[in-house]
Amino acid sequence: MIIQLDMQSELPIYSQLVYQIIEGIASGELQLGEALPSVRNLAADIGVNLHTVNKAYTLLKQDGYIQVHRQKGVVVNPDGMPDLTDDFLKKQQRELRPIIAEAICRGMTKEELSAVLDQMYDDMKMGHNKE
Template sequence: MFIQLNFESDDPIYTQLIHQIIEGIAKKKLLPGDALPSVRAMAADIGINLHTVNKAYQHLKQEGFILIHRQKGVVIHPEGVAKADTVYMESLQKNLRPFIAESIARQVSEEAFLKQCRKLFNEINEEGETK
């Protein structure tokens, strides 16, 4: 599996796991209906506590990225991820606000900020399109 966690990072492991799985979906490395390892298997594979994996999976389930079946296990949502709606766009704005504020405080220009956003967006999007 493509999961690579940074155990030295300030970001919690479960958050890194969430982000890696979502990026895998965005890059089409994980497709609707694809199976993910069980909580125990994922924890053993990457050497982390099973409660950490469970926390990440529960968040992903709540956000509609995965389904957890008693018999089928953990799968990427078979119908794909729901399209962005008003609630998501409000959340996006709320989450971007501190990054924008810090960038302004650090004297990053709007052009440089948007260039970084475009670069990352295109990098992830292009990897997904080549699959």
């Protein structure tokens, strides 16, 4: 799986890592139970500090996306993904609000915004199959 980092982004590197791995899982590129590179390997591959990769893995583990075994390494959680908790839905809405507000101000209709979302949803889910 190819990781694309933007060193100029306002988003911390570890966050970019987290999201890219989540996208990899969402697109099916990473299967449940599939092994991820070790902290050391990934850090070397993408040229960032060990701590940075470590922090990303730790966050993914906390949310239940991955499992980290002492000696066996890191795998996508084979027991499935974390649930659709209330906390998650609240967080989702907190993130969605400013996006929707800006869209309304700039004159996007609900249909236009939904179309963007639908398109992106399909692209992401189908992304892996097309490759």
